[in-house]
Amino acid sequence: MIPYRSIEKQTFLKGEMIMRRTHVLSILLIGTIGLAGCNGNLQNNEHPAGNQTNGNGSDNENGSDLETFGDSDPEVELSFWLFGANYDSLVEEYVEENPNIAINIQQIDMGDHHNNLFTSLSAGSGAPDMAAIEVSEIDTYKTAEDQFVNLYDLGAEEIEDDYLNWVWDIGTSVDGDFLFGIPTDIGPTVMYYRADVFEEAGLPTEPEEVEELIQTWEDYGEAAEQILEETGKPISDNPEMVYNAKRDQSPEQYFNENDELIIDEAPYVKDAFYDTAEWIEKDYIINHGMWSPEWGSAMSDGSYATLLGPAWMRDTIKDNAPDETNWRIAQMPGGAGNWGGSWVTIPEQSDHPEEAYEFLKWLLAPEQQMRSFEERGMFPSTPDVYEKEAFVTITDDYYGGQNVGEIFAEAALDVQHVHKGAQYGDVNAEIVSGLDNVYDGTDPDEEWEDILNRVDQRISR
The missing domain is CATH 3.40.190.10 (Periplasmic binding protein-like II)
Incomplete structure (x- = not known):
């Protein structure tokens, strides 16, 4: 996900923010290890993660754009935090094919998005089921590995070959054992x-x-x-x-x-x-x-x-x-x-990691990435798309x-x-x-x- 006019402008402004965030996330990681014996999943059970539309409890703070897709009384309700991307038509299709699932999408600008995610992880509650992390931020969040689900534990090896090697590697730990997120566009x-x-x-x-x-x-x-x-x-x-x-x-x-x-x-x-x-x-x-x-x-x-x-x-x-x-x-x-580009993660606070993974596996598969490129210009991270006739015949008169x-x-x-x-x-x-x-x-x-x-x-x- 690429917010065309915000990425590099924020680089100048966020240096101090990243430094503080890195320090606190490192402390958070240590705290996670220490608290694991007392509270295994670190969730605040009074506010179950994954069922909130916004980590700060508001549906309009920071100019967020919230929308719910699916039945009003679903078996599973997933929250998805995004910035700079529009997956609405694909999400609508997914919930139609999976009527037991509803998906709440929060759209917000990139800086506030990462600040909200950082805050919810630090607080131990309020994080969504799925959160995009931009390429310039992802290594910062890797310092708090225990705050995220290892997507390899959910079977992500099955889709690894669908993606460019260098893109997949960005979403993994240095030793390659932990997968933080599935790639979106690049x-x-x-x-x-x-x-x-x-x-x-x-x-x-x-x-x-x-x-x-x-x-x-x-x-x-x-x-x-x-x-x-x-x-x-x-x-x-x-x-x-x-x-x-x-x-x-x-x-x-x-x-x-x-x-x-x-x-x-x-x-x-x-x-x-x-x-x-x-x-x-x-x-x-x-x-x-x-x-x-x-x-x-x-x-x-x-x-x-x-x-x-x-x-x-x-x-x-x-x-x-x-x-x-x-x-x-x-x-x-x-x-x-x-x-540019983003990786969609599943925070450890999620109540529905398996359902979130199945949705992301579908949303970010080559077929859907091709559609996102055709409809919204999001360049695919899945190289099989590059050989499709619909891809190689795309021209631009401009x-x-x-x-x-x-x-x-x-x-x-x-x-x-x-x-x-x-x-x-x-x-x-x-x-x-x-x-x-x-x-x-x-x-x-x-x-x-x-x-x-x-x-x-x-x-x-």
């Missing part, structure tokens, strides 16, 4: 580019030719130089997006699988920072803050050449530049990464009639699994801040040392 990254700016610079404009021209980051830098010389325009509108694209091509980033900080030992992260800083200094990159008005308007005015982003950015560009005819899509230089399904599928198959760690967001926020400082004139060498110091102070608190 965000494989590509290079969106403006054919008119490429033509103005004397470069090829057709996607196949552009991919041949720009296969590596060195090629990207050479194209940036020519575009700047011939048009006076930068190749990219945002340092963070360039850095993200390079960073996500490395299987080792900020933490190893023991959650030890390796930022000063992982050469690719440092290289990604320095390459981005160099291109800032060469004026290859301007700095429109993501989700700002100028960032949106620049998508329509032809003031830069490429946007390095995920599959779901396809609709963001359309929304901000509905009358444009010049945007095209090519594969990312150096290989794709992933930006992008010159390109076969967008095949383009994103090729990118998805290229992604590598990355262990992020619970404090990934804290580290990343400092690097992004550092790139902003470089844009404002700070020396990259000095800034890198400052980043290392700030990161060390931040994660050691």
